[in-house]
Amino acid sequence: MxxxxxxxxxxxxxxxxxxxxxxxxxxxxxxxxxxxxxxxxxxxxxxxxxxxxxxxxxxxxxxxxxxxxxxxxxxxxxxxxxxxxxxxxxxxxxxxxxxxxxxxxxxxxxxxxxxxxxxxxxxxxxxxxxxxxxxxxxxxxxxxxxxxxxxxxxxxxxxxxxxxxxxxxxxxxxxxxxxxxxxxxxxxxxxxxxxxxxxxxxxxxxxxxxxxxxxxxxxxxxxxxxxxxxxxxxxxxxxxxxxxxxxxxxxxxxxxxxxxxxxxxxxxxxxxxxMSKSLGNSVTIKDALARWRPEVIRTFILSSHYRSPVDFTEEAVNAAGRGWERLNGAANLVRQQLRSAGDGAVDPEFSRFLDGQRAAFEEKMNDDFNAPAAMGVLHDLTRQVNTLLNAEQPANRPTLELIDRFYRDTAGAVLGILAEERARATNAVREAGLIQLLIELRQQARQEKRWAEADQIRQTLRELGVALEDRPDGTVSRIIG
RNA sequence: GGCGACGUGGCCAAGUGGCAAGGCAAGGGUCUGCAAAAUCCUGAUCACCGGUUCAAAUCCGGUCGUCGCCUCCA
Missing domain, CATH: 3.40.50.620 (HUPs)
Known part of the structure; x- marks a missing residue:
């Protein structure tokens, strides 16, 4: 190749x-x-x-x-x-x-x-x-x-x-x-x-x-x-x-x-x-960054081939943004599950599947850097990943690590569209702790069927840009916007 | 006027000879306290006309349309 x-x-x-x-x-x-x-x-x-x-x-x-x-x-x-x-x-x-x-x-x-x-x-x-x-x-x-x-x-x-x-x-x-x-x-x-x-x-x-x-x-x-x-x-x-x-x-x-x-x-x-000054339609990078996160802007631009012209419209960037959320959501969930995953052997079937997807990704990129097609491969992969993550049997650590590696190498290192982990800063650590506390308080409310209280916690967090999703194995948080 | 790029489902977009990827949106189902997320199902005779070929979105010719460039913005 x-x-x-x-x-x-x-x-x-x-x-x-x-x-x-x-x-x-x-x-x-x-x-x-x-x-x-x-x-x-x-x-x-x-x-x-x-x-x-x-x-x-x-x-x-x-x-x-x-x-x-x-x-x-x-x-x-x-x-x-x-x-x-x-x-x-x-x-x-x-x-x-x-x-x-x-x-x-x-x-x-x-x-x-x-x-x-x-x-x-x-x-x-x-x-x-x-x-x-x-x-x-x-x-x-x-x-x-x-x-x-x-x-x-x-x-x-x-x-x-x-x-x-x-x-x-x-x-x-x-x-x-x-x-x-x-x-x-x-x-x-x-x-x-x-x-x-x-x-x-x-x-x-x-x-x-x-x-x-x-x-x-x-x-x-x-x-x-x-x-x-x-x-x-x-x-x-x-x-x-x-x-x-x-x-x-x-x-x-x-x-x-x-x-x-x-x-x-x-x-x-x-x-x-x-775009020209005289038409008054120029959008600075700072304007765009005020409106969309950088990974979304990257996803939008990379969703058409580099040699093609791109038309920048609000609707198109938003659509790219939702597509990005799907990819990033899966990659993020892999990391979250990794924290509590059990040991075991790599799932051989999934490992083979990943090898195939990597070959497909490289084939697309080898063809004159066809990023949009490569992103298509990532979406196909993500469907299988989501299915795995939602299966009754939780995925084991080695399998999750393989998937994590895959996302980091392709979506991360090559396309640059994986959200940065921001666990380093002390504020972020504090924030993660606070979110975890709220998740636990809400979990208690849910167990006691105090739905209004549970929903209020979720709603307020959502307004602050943190989405909670209840899954069979617990509640996960996702930074949105 | 010249040179070049492009025209694919409601929107974005891959595909350069062999049954048209993928994402977004929409509708329906599953899951769920609700929600969200996820997943499954549903959709295109590829701008138009003509030609080449067993076979064309894909090659050739023409038409229409859009965009970029045509010497000091680098």
Missing amino acids: TLEVFNVLSRKKELFKPVAEGRAHMYVCGPTVYDQSHIGHAKLYLSMDVIVRYLRYLGYQVRYVQNITDVGHLLDTGEDRIMRGVRRERLEPMELTERYTRLYFEDMDALGVLRPDISPRASGHIPEQIELAQQLIERGHAYHVNGSVYFDVPSWPGYGRLSGRRLEESEAGARVSVLDEKRHPADFALWKRADAEHILQWSSPWGRGYPGWHAECTAMATKYLGQPFDIHGGGLENMFPHNECEMAQAEASAGVPFANYWLLAGSLTIDGVK
Whole structure:
């Protein structure tokens, strides 16, 4: 059983073969840190997170690099976001980007997105970007004009290979007026001359300036991952021009391929339309977290394939949430029963069943990280688990441990949708004790058929977010909402 | 206009040649003091039209519709 990934470069599924046996080097274009992260970022980085997690599950030693774009393209044409942020908050540019870098990590941590192994800042890699531009000039794929350096697109026949675009097809200046100093409208900046009002600028062989649009990703990806490296991830919406330009720069300067596999995630819409500030429909990650727990947001996003577009609607997230409760409820009940389970031998039939389900889970994930199908396997499994947990014969410890292991490995380590146990904090210990006391008081009331009292305890706890469920073998509690 | 993705039951969604996974919602049953949870049962000619094939949601052509991108937001 082997991993196959859909490579955007070839537009088909290919066997994953890393450059170095047992290792996986992966780069993903990170955020520009000028404002709060929104749910679209969550979709992208969550998709990539599960890819990284599964590669690790398979035993690959992963090096995951994701840049932080803190170098603004500060020429204020009225749309520059970093400048806008700087004015809005009256901060130094680096103060602004530092603030939003921290918030970004905070949001990702909250969503259970594992941190990249390296988070290089563009501002910390100016020399590498200058060097890239120099190499391209030396190789005849870039030229210097008035303090700026442009990539000479017509000189590089590979341009367009990723996005499938041909030069003639693009309408020059469709959105932005063409600068006349460029030789060809498709040429793009590697280094830009800085005017006096630019706040962030650096010295270069061509005078004061700042790096071009795509330079940082090329420079940092190859610096930390080598060239070629294994996987370049990102969002489909950046395939052109950003990814295309990155690749052209890298390959034209080094003469070898850039990344072997391009894995691009589908984008996210809200109620059917693109999220944008001007439409006023953006949802920040903090907004979403205020409404749903992180595991539910993950379940929702992972319920469609990473390459597919996702439409974020209240109804869909709620439905995903209820599905998550079923999975998590079963995993939770396994843990609760484990506390009082008796010894015994592993149920051989159930053990075989689990082996089959694990193979099925891996088969789905091996097929281009098909998380929604893998989640389907977990639901099938959960039906059997629930049946076992509700059987007259209580399951024994070794069998429960196997099931627990299964949930932790798949729903937990790979998909990241298992609720964290929060038994560590002292408050949580105290809370668990209080809940247990109430369960016992209610149990007495029930035995004495004082139903009103019993129901009141249950109702009040429910309003506080704790659901009680009476089972033949006792009452269990579940944190809800 | 160009490039690309997509259109599967009320909703979400897997499935790329061989009787259409799974979740949510709905109805019915079991269990239960009640409730909740769980479990069982019930539902789709896969946007439309034409073609290829013994066989198509799946391949080819066309139509309609939705979304994304088209050079400095990375």
